[in-house]
Amino acid sequence: MTDRKRFQYKNCSAEMGTLTNAQKAQRALSQAAIPSSVTKSETSRSHRGCVWSVNFSCNQTENVKTVLASAGINVRSWGGSDDIF
Amino acid sequence: MIYFDNAATTFPKPAVVVEEIKKCMQSYGGNAGRGAHSLSLKAAEKVFECRSLIAELFGAEDADRVFFTPNTTYGINAVLKGLLHDGDHVIISDMEHNAVLRPVWKMANEGRIEYDVFKTYTGDARQSPVRICASIAKLLRPNTRLVFCTHASNICSEILPIKEIGAFCHKYGVLFAVDAAQSAGHEEINIADMNIDALCVPGHKGLYGPQGSGAVVLGRGITLDTLIEGGNGIDSMMPEMPSQAPERYEAGTVAAPSIAGLCEGIKAVKRYGIGNIADNERRMCGRICDILCNTKGVSVYLPQYTGSIVLFNVNGLPSEKTAALLDGKGICVRGGYHCAALAHKTLGTDDGGAVRASLGMFNRLPEADLFCKAVREIVSS
Numbered sequence: 327m328t329d330r331k332r333f334q335y336k337n338c339s340a341e342m343g344t345l346t347n348a349q350k351a352q353r354a355l356s357q358a359a360i361p362s363s364v365t366k367s368e369t370s371r372s373h374r375g376c377v378w379s380v381n382f383s384c385n386q387t388e389n390v391k392t393v394l395a396s397a398g399i400n401v402r403s404w405g406g407s408d409d410i411f
Numbered sequence: 412m413i414y415f416d417n418a419a420t421t422f423p424k425p426a427v428v429v430e431e432i433k434k435c436m437q438s439y440g441g442n443a444g445r446g447a448h449s450l451s452l453k454a455a456e457k458v459f460e461c462r463s464l465i466a467e468l469f470g471a472e473d474a475d476r477v478f479f480t481p482n483t484t485y486g487i488n489a490v491l492k493g494l495l496h497d498g499d500h501v502i503i504s505d506m507e508h509n510a511v512l513r514p515v516w517k518m519a520n521e522g523r524i525e526y527d528v529f530k531t532y533t534g535d536a537r538q539s540p541v542r543i544c545a546s547i548a549k550l551l552r553p554n555t556r557l558v559f560c561t562h563a564s565n566i567c568s569e570i571l572p573i574k575e576i577g578a579f580c581h582k583y584g585v586l587f588a589v590d591a592a593q594s595a596g597h598e599e600i601n602i603a604d605m606n607i608d609a610l611c612v613p614g615h616k617g618l619y620g621p622q623g624s625g626a627v628v629l630g631r632g633i634t635l636d637t638l639i640e641g642g643n644g645i646d647s648m649m650p651e652m653p654s655q656a657p658e659r660y661e662a663g664t665v666a667a668p669s670i671a672g673l674c675e676g677i678k679a680v681k682r683y684g685i686g687n688i689a690d691n692e693r694r695m696c697g698r699i700c701d702i703l704c705n706t707k708g709v710s711v712y713l714p715q716y717t718g719s720i721v722l723f724n725v726n727g728l729p730s731e732k733t734a735a736l737l738d739g740k741g742i743c744v745r746g747g748y749h750c751a752a753l754a755h756k757t758l759g760t761d762d763g764g765a766v767r768a769s770l771g772m773f774n775r776l777p778e779a780d781l782f783c784k785a786v787r788e789i790v791s792s
Contacts, residue, residue: 343645343646343653343655344475344645344653344655344657344658345443345444345455345459345644345645345658346459346462346474346475346656346657346658347475347655349455349456349459349474350473350474350475353463364452364455365447366446366447366644373648374646374647374648374649375645375646375647375648375649376644376645376646376647377645377646378644378645398473
């Protein structure tokens with residue numbers, strides 16, 4: 327696997343805060359045909375404790391940002407999977 | 412058995428409701444919003460589906476405008492205590508249930524707020540939205556923060572003109588909240604069109620969910636102080652409740668099996684059609700009123716309002732005695748005051764209360780006829 331391909335399949339995440347917000351994000355991404363999953367982290371980057379995120383392929387990051395912005399869904403922070411999990 | 416106590420709780424529930432509750436408890440009974448394992452996430456998906464359905468049904472901006480409560484009373488308390496601050500003034504209607512009157516009275520009795528009661532002119536032939544709004548206007552003060560009123564009475568078939576009241580409130584910069592305990596699932600409600608800032612709905616009445624389910628639907632931009640605080644699955648290391656709705660208002664485990672049942676109840680109501688349900692109830696209500704109004708020895712209150720409730724008394728009999736006699740004939744109705752002191756005073760039935768027959772989606776005209784026959788038998792005996 328080339329470095330480029332490895333990058334394409336790496337998971338990125340959008341930290342949403344609440345589960346409902348993460349579910350809203352997943353629904354919006356699904357409607358835009360962008361696969362994603364809802365996950366939970368016990369240790370957010372801000373050390374506030376449990377936080378819900380949506381995970382998606384890093385090569386979709388710009389599309390994800392566009393979809394969530396147009397759906398009016400706020401993102402707490404963005405990160406690669408290695409940054410958060 | 413004839414069940415005419417649907418205003419207390421609807422019965423029976425659609426089979427799909429019972430099946431979904433069972434399915435939830437047997438196959439996806441994790442704690443929604445806590446763990447990230449498959450059972451927890453599956454329960455959370457169902458909770459989100461129900462949130463989305465409720466948001467769509469009542470015209471909310473999005474699913475995060477909906478938070479779950481165990482019943483309407485909890486939701487009303489959450490809204491009243493979440494919106495009103497010390498020194499505020501609130502106006503309620505003369506048809507309120509104790510779910511509204513009692514928390515308002517307690518806050519006022521503690522000296523924290525003040526309240527007034529506006530006239531709905533219930534039973535008055537000259538009743539109109541303009542007159543009702545004028546009665547609110549007379550009570551407005553600079554510190555009036557909220558008007559809270561019922562949509563449909565729980566003791567008669569009166570429906571208040573909430574669209575007009577909502578428009579009036581917003582014109583004067585006053586928040587507007589509605590108790591939809593008797594109208595959700597019976598009447599079309601759109602919080603955006605009706606200028607409603609907070610709508611309190613039961614799950615177990617006109618939406619045909621189980622007892623233990625209910626919700627509050629918030630208008631755009633409305634934020635409440637929390638009624639209770641505790642764990643909600645996010646920001647666990649922080650001592651304060653997170654600001655994000657709806658989890659901000661849902662401290663403690665949500666009742667996933669009840670919500671799962673409610674979800675299927677709402678789908679059943681949508682399949683049948685709120686308009687069809689209302690038409691069927693009105694037809695039966697009209698039939699009962701016609702027969703009982705022509706029965707000597709029976710007093711029917713406000714038969715001019717036809718909806719899902721008929722309020723009456725057999726002359727000379729305490730309302731609870733009549734209800735007990737009907738129970739003996741296999742008919743479930745409720746006598747007494749129905750937790751609605753203000754409304755019974757407004758109707759003049761505060762000396763002994765009255766018998767309430769309340770209809771639902773599963774009742775049919777032959778039951779209405781059997782019910783009237785039973786009342787006539789009680790009169791003649």
